[in-house]
Amino acid sequence: MTAEILAVARRHVADEGAASLSLRSVARDLEMAPSALYRYFDGRDALLSALILDAYESLAGEAEAAAEAAAQAAKRPETDAARWLAVPRALRAWALTHPHEWGLIFGTPVPGYEAPEQTVEPYARIAAALVRPVVEAEAAGRLQAGAGAGRAVSDDLEAAVRPVREGLFPDMPVGTVVRAVEAWTTIVGAISLEVFGHWRNTVLNPGTLFEATTRELASTMGLT
């Protein structure tokens, strides 16, 4: 039943966005009394929290599946750079099929409402999936020297990026860590600009641009 409520609520968010999600409309769709939902959720905010978490988990699952599939495929001869593309593509594909959920994660925060603490874990999983080919290429000694790794990094910058390095990149050159964070920035930016409609009349084929951009990021990080 909880699952059924979530399914309907998820559909509402997908159709109209989170702002107009209401307990009453969900109840209506389920042909229940609004008060019945209180048996399953503490109120509207609790339902919204569950949906946000849901979106994070869904995206994380997608990212991990793509990373895993690419890792399997890489047993056949394939370059690291080609393998790298899998997760960004999966993120973009998910965002295009779930634009409102993407907005829930990366868009304007709902005012006066704090995202639940549990989003930290799936968020880290998304980042880890993205970065997995880089980590594995580095471990195998296949990361091109002189690219990200060779770059000078100030002490300030190194300190700023320390949590990322400790969380995702044990024993990785700082230069590469910085590049990876920048890659994350670019990917999220590219997807958000597309999903939120900012390429309209500007970039005619966002898919082509996205592909080129992510390829570029690969070589920036020293993947070949």
Added chain:
Amino acid sequence: MTAEILAVARRHVADEGAASLSLRSVARDLEMAPSALYRYFDGRDALLSALILDAYESLAGEAEAAAEAAAQAAKRPETDAARWLAVPRALRAWALTHPHEWGLIFGTPVPGYEAPEQTVEPYARIAAALVRPVVEAEAAGRLQAGAGAGRAVSDDLEAAVRPVREGLFPDMPVGTVVRAVEAWTTIVGAISLEVFGHWRNTVLNPGTLFEATTRELASTMGLT
């Protein structure tokens, strides 16, 4: 009077975000009857449209001022790369002081609500201001060969990016145009991630990272 209404409404958006903007609360702040606002605006949506446009104009103004100041300063000996930093910094500074307005422009679109057509013009002005140092460096023949310009660009990508090239970069190498669009993507992504709270516990000093990232973009485009 129209200006006064806008000022109050702007403050409401700044304080609580666009979602909770209401005619009644604006009227309350002005100590007027709600109906009085109808003399100045056609309704809530019209007011919101005005505010969105307002935000675009404000950001565009800021970007142009920064571009102009940097152009003046560049008469003294200064590198193109250093000059390039001015506009990204201004965009970030504006976003940090006007987070909700940034969200109005680059965040989740308000559902069921189309941004007014007049946003196209200020949007273009922002992009033009950002890109001005690149255009001028190219015109002066100071753009480093082999960087952006030398890059191979597929026909598809060239076509995808044609409106940008025609609008902002007359007679510019396509490679540079693509790099500039990617720079835009990265800058917007970096600011949005910071403003929307996604660096929390991840990147400890977003300013340092932003600075490093934008510097990197300069060399990517062949600015020296």
Added chain:
DNA sequence: TGTACATCAGTGAACGCGCGTTCACTGATGTAC
């Protein structure tokens, strides 16, 4: 097999709220003669 009772998912009426929008109006200010 039959009775008494507990559980608990879901009901339905009611609450108070703030909202956008309408409409007939008031009353001060300015203009014409």
Added chain:
DNA sequence: TGTACATCAGTGAACGCGCGTTCACTGATGTAC
């Protein structure tokens, strides 16, 4: 200088709406003896 009239910014009451949340309740199902 004085009167009649037009203008128009702003009023205030009212409308209907959908919302989140509460509360006492019903009635089917399962359990214990």
